[in-house]
Amino acid sequence: MNTDQPTIARILEQVTDPEIPVLTIADLGILRGVEWDEASQQWMVSTTPTYSGCPATDLISMQIRLALLSHGIQNFVIRQVLSPAWTTDWMTEAGKEKLRQYGIAPPVGKAMDEALLENTIVPCPRCGSQHTKLVSAFSSTACKAFYECQDCLEPFDHFKCH
């Protein structure tokens, strides 16, 4: 072990999402843990994908690799864990606020509740109006839905509950 766990964790927490660069992987909740494995003498870095087919997943693994290598850390393995499945509940409150300031409405409510899917009110990230309309349940990336504000008329993405 040539460094300590908090140092590694701090390096990793700086890695950002390639699609939404204001968010770090820690904000998103996709960094699941960093542990020292005595047996293999390696750091085990665990991440989880947001969606099965999210193309950012491979890119994020590469960024983690580059971040650690650039700090001279070479003995690590990056693992993907699927279970428990990622949920928007793991996104930090600070992350949600950064998302809103970036112009994307943060997830409303808890996890994916099918009853909620139909009637969720998603406030406009620009003017705060609750008078918004779902245009499409799918948007620019797998994790977002497309909305339109009926007051300021701006279209916007909503990071959908999942």
Place this chain on the structure above:
Amino acid sequence: MLSHYLLHLADDALIMSQRLSEWTGHGPVLEQDIALTNIALDYLGQARNFYQYAAVLTGAEATEDSLAMLRLEHEFKNHLLVELPNGDWGQTVLKVFFFSAYQKLLMQQLVNCPDEQVRGIAEKSLKEVSYHLRWSREWVLRLGDGTAESHERMRQALDQVWMYTGELFEQPDYQQGWVDYNAIKTAWMETMWQTLEEAAIANSTGGGRLAAGFQTGGLKGQHTEHLGYILAEMQYLQRAYPNSTW
């Protein structure tokens, strides 16, 4: 054999994804083009998860890529439903509706299976499938209960696709005993009738058509002529330039 069951699950997702990708850039409006592309991407992700696990079990030189790109028609274990041509928009959304209703019920059972890896993939997929089902169901309702033209198109779509639905409840020989396919059938039928009735096209499956023979064979590698064309296009690059990468 577990690896065969994983291939069956992966093949369904991959062929579904490949077919739906044909719509990319051709959707009726931008939002729906994006919706279908997103759904295709979810399927691709599910396929990769299952192929990666199957590759570990297959051993030797197998990788997710070799399993997807270097097997032949008779080695594919997907349902016939997913390889059918897209047809018009109505036929496409009906196919997604039938498949996602089945897949949701399947994943709901697989999240409780004894295999940790499969449980994880199913848990992840289940959330995505719920969106697919919701989206496709809305379209079936909108078109079935829409204009005279859209109603007629939906009725024709039902005619063309229905005979491929029976296969969804067949037990593959290589299934692991984790899934009660009869329970899936019962629940699937219930969702179906409720939606088709609401979409005002339930009566068009009445009479003889429902009792007509279902097409089957995909699980054993006996496919429609369509699969060969899909593979020819999808696998072309790896066949022509072996081991090429981006």
